[in-house]
Amino acid sequence: MLFLFLLTGALEAGTIAAVYPILTVAFGTGAGQGGFVLSFFKGLADILPIKDTFVAYCAIFLALSVLSFVVKLYSANFRIRLSAVVVTNNQNAIYQQYLQADYQYFIDHKQGDLIYNAATAPMQISSLMNGVTEIIAQVILSISVFVLLFSLSWQGSFAVLVVGIGYQFLSRYLGKKVSYQSGKGEMEALREYNVILNETISGIKQVKAYAVGDSWKARFGGTVARLWQYAIKRTVWSQLPPFLLFFVMNLAVGVIVLAIKIAAPANFMTLIPVFGAFAFAVFRLVPFISSIGGVLMSVMGSLPDCEAVYSIRSEKITHIEDGNKEFGSFKSEIKFDNISFTHKHRKKTLNGISVTFEKGKTTAIVGRSGSGKTTLINLLLRLIDVDQGEIKIDGINIKEYRLASWLKDVGFVSQDTFILNDTIENNITFGSEGYTHEQVIEAAGYADAHAFISELPGGYGTLVGDKGVRLSGGQAQRIAVARAMIRKPEILVFDEATNNLDNISETAVQRAIEEISKGHTVIIIAHRLSTVVNADKIVVFEDGRVAEQGKHAELLEKRGAYWELYQSRSM
Numbered sequence: 001m002l003f004l005f006l007l008t009g010a011l012e013a014g015t016i017a018a019v020y021p022i023l024t025v026a027f028g029t030g031a032g033q034g035g036f037v038l039s040f041f042k043g044l045a046d047i048l049p050i051k052d053t054f055v056a057y058c059a060i061f062l063a064l065s066v067l068s069f070v071v072k073l074y075s076a077n078f079r080i081r082l083s084a085v086v087v088t089n090n091q092n093a094i095y096q097q098y099l100q101a102d103y104q105y106f107i108d109h110k111q112g113d114l115i116y117n118a119a120t121a122p123m124q125i126s127s128l129m130n131g132v133t134e135i136i137a138q139v140i141l142s143i144s145v146f147v148l149l150f151s152l153s154w155q156g157s158f159a160v161l162v163v164g165i166g167y168q169f170l171s172r173y174l175g176k177k178v179s180y181q182s183g184k185g186e187m188e189a190l191r192e193y194n195v196i197l198n199e200t201i202s203g204i205k206q207v208k209a210y211a212v213g214d215s216w217k218a219r220f221g222g223t224v225a226r227l228w229q230y231a232i233k234r235t236v237w238s239q240l241p242p243f244l245l246f247f248v249m250n251l252a253v254g255v256i257v258l259a260i261k262i263a264a265p266a267n268f269m270t271l272i273p274v275f276g277a278f279a280f281a282v283f284r285l286v287p288f289i290s291s292i293g294g295v296l297m298s299v300m301g302s303l304p305d306c307e308a309v310y311s312i313r314s315e316k317i318t319h320i321e322d323g324n325k326e327f328g329s330f331k332s333e334i335k336f337d338n339i340s341f342t343h344k345h346r347k348k349t350l351n352g353i354s355v356t357f358e359k360g361k362t363t364a365i366v367g368r369s370g371s372g373k374t375t376l377i378n379l380l381l382r383l384i385d386v387d388q389g390e391i392k393i394d395g396i397n398i399k400e401y402r403l404a405s406w407l408k409d410v411g412f413v414s415q416d417t418f419i420l421n422d423t424i425e426n427n428i429t430f431g432s433e434g435y436t437h438e439q440v441i442e443a444a445g446y447a448d449a450h451a452f453i454s455e456l457p458g459g460y461g462t463l464v465g466d467k468g469v470r471l472s473g474g475q476a477q478r479i480a481v482a483r484a485m486i487r488k489p490e491i492l493v494f495d496e497a498t499n500n501l502d503n504i505s506e507t508a509v510q511r512a513i514e515e516i517s518k519g520h521t522v523i524i525i526a527h528r529l530s531t532v533v534n535a536d537k538i539v540v541f542e543d544g545r546v547a548e549q550g551k552h553a554e555l556l557e558k559r560g561a562y563w564e565l566y567q568s569r570s571m
Contacts, residue, residue, distance in 0.1 A: 001082070004075040005137045009144035011068035016145060017041070018061035025054045075137070083129040090122040094312055100319040103383035104344060111202075112195030117312055120190065124305035131299035138295070182234035183301035187308065189227035196220050234301050320382050320403060327405040330490040330521060331394045333358050334380070339389035341375060349375045351544040353389075359490075362522040364532035366565060367541030373525045376541075377495050380523075381412060411484030415496035417476045419468030424453055425460040427468075428482045435486055443486035449478040494524045529566055538562065 021041040045056035095118055098105075106114070200207060200216055207216055334357040341350040350372045357363045365373045378384050379391060382403055391398040398406065420427050428443055429435045440460060444450040452475055456462040468476045484492060514534075526532045532552070539549040540561045547561035555562035 001075070001078060001133060002136075004071060004078065005140045008068065008071050008075055008137065009140040011064055011071060012141050013144035013147065015061065015064040015068050018057065018064055021045075021057045022054065022061060025057060079130060079133050083126040083133075086129060087122050087126045090125055090309055090313070091118060094118045094122065094309070097312070097317055101317045102320050102385070103378060105317055105319075108344065110195050112198040113191055115198065116191045116194045117308060120194070121187070121305040121308045121312075124302040125309060127302040128299055128306050131295045131302065134295045135299070182230045184304040185230035186227060186234070186301075187304045189223055189230060192223045193220075193227060196223060320385060321399065322403050323398075323400040325396070325400045325402065325405075327393070327401045327409060330359055330409060333394065334491075334521075335392045335395075336376070336379075337390045337392060339376075339379065339386050339391065341372075341379060341384070341387050343375070349544055350379075353544070353546055355539050355546055355549070357521065357523055358536075359521050360519070361536040362524065362534075364524045364526055364535035364538045365541060366526055366529060366532060366538060366562065367547075368565070371541040372544040373541050374495055377412075377493055377523070377525060380493065381407065381410065408487065409490050411487055411489035411492045413477070413480045413484050413492075413494050417468070417473075417480045419464055419471065419476050419479065421464070421466045423458070423461050423463055424456070424479060427464065427479050428460075428486055430483050432487070439486060440482075443482040444479075446485040447478045447481035449475070449482050452478075489520070491521045492523070494522070496525050496527050540565070 018041060041057060041060060044060055045053055048056045048059060050056040050059060098114065098118065196216070196219060200220070207213055336353050336355045339350055339353040340348065342348045353372070353376065355376075365376065367373050375384075379386055380398075382398065385399070393401065393406070420430070425437070425440050428440050437460070441450060444453055444460075453460055453462070462470075464470050464476075468479075471479070524532055524535065532538055535552070537549060538552060538555055540547045540555065542561050548555060548558065550558075556566060
């Protein structure tokens with residue numbers, strides 16, 4: 001890129017310098033001025049097979065213009081492609097960090113901020129790179145043209161240099177005081193804009209049901225107004241330096257012409273070619289100097305986002321350390337041995353939990369909200385890691401297994417079903433490749449979903465809408481069960497999978513769960529105790545501890561924690 005910039009500078013200076021010999025021939029005067037430039041181009045003209053000197057000089061000017069255009073175009077293309085590669089790499093790296101981060105990271109950050117940091121903020125790296133490389137290119141061009149100016153008139157060159165330095169100081173001052181601060185304000189307002197928009201779309205049902213649209217509208221409108229207030233301020237002030245520079249240069253050219261005419265009227269015509277070439281060079285130089293100031297302000301405006309990207313790339317995001325053992329098949333038991341865990345900024349969620357899940361058995365976990373049931377499942381799925389104790393699979397610490405190989409043998413269905421805005425088939429395969437259509441149908445059959453899918457207009461190719469709005473709760477949940485079953489897991493985990501369903505939907509999903517529980521190791525977290533009465537073992541959680549465990553009838557006889565839960569529900 002530096003080579004291209006140097007070549008562009010040389011060609012641009014050459015193109016401007018070619019004006020001088022053309023003017024000397026056209027006016028028939030001024031040949032004694034700027035001897036180096038004239039002799040150089042005279043040597044080039046002599047090489048060409050053109051007898052007319054004026055035509056030869058024009059041909060050189062045109063050839064240099066074409067070469068300068070081609071090199072500039074190639075240089076711009078190269079620079080844009082390079083910045084695109086860097087932006088892409090950063091976007092991919094941040095996305096990869098998100099995928100590797102533990103579940104706690106997403107609990108600690110707003111969804112809108114995460115989206116902004118991964119999608120929007122890295123785009124400003126392109127502005128930064130284009131800006132910095134543009135400044136380098138324009139500095140090289142300016143130096144090349146300035147050298148030419150100096151060869152024509154050192155006095156005029158000194159005046160141009162003073163104006164250029166003053167302009168850069170003004171641009172730096174405005175960039176620091178206006179563009180950077182405005183850019184920071186824009187970034188913060190745009191983040192809030194993303195958060196509000198994301199929350200509005202996600203919670204539109206509640207926003208409408210509670211009739212609070214006006215307050216959300218006011219909040220959104222205030223953020224948009226603040227965003228554009230900063231944007232307008234930055235944009236308007238960035239226009240001042242180039243306007244001022246052009247005004248000063250126009251004024252200077254007019255004053256110099258009058259000064260020459262008044263001071264040396266006899267030599268006025270002799271100086272015309274030199275002045276013409278000098279003026280042409282100055283007016284070619286002005287856009288370079290002007291663009292440096294504008295680009296500098298743009299760079300300062302993009303820095304807050306680039307700093308945010310750098311901060312994200314540099315921060316130590318907590319993530320799950322992968323093991324190095326391949327998990328083969330589940331042989332005997334999953335054992336939670338004296339497990340403790342505390343969520344950030346909360347009291348201890350699990351405190352000395354010890355429980356065993358046996359192969360081929362159905363184990364239910366029950367307890368009041370906040371007793372630690374879901375946290376236990378999150379630890380089993382390694383969304384988070386234990387603070388104390390060990391989780392052992394067939395006697396081996398779960399941390400020793402490669403995470404992907406372990407999770408491949410676990411089917412997970414949660415209370416909050418995540419449905420893609422895609423076809424039913426793609427929702428069942430869920431990004432995994434290699435499944436045939438027959439395997440999709442087989443999984444749907446296990447989940448008692450094939451019948452209703454077949455009745456849909458598009459069958460397995462039916463688009464279900466955003467978050468599955470075209471499906472009922474029971475249908476969506478059965479697709480989630482099919483998604484778990486297509487993996488042919490040995491272990492099935494149901495985290496309150498029927499909690500948000502009506503009685504009819506609950507019956508359908510429960511029937512599917514009971515059917516596929518045969519021959520699998522099943523862990524069920526249940527809010528409705530009617531779904532766990534047939535479990536081989538029921539574990540009762542209370543304030544992060546195991547209060548008691550046993551079969552349904554045994555626990556009722558004890559009249560303990562399970563009996564109290566059972567009595568508190570109209571069963």
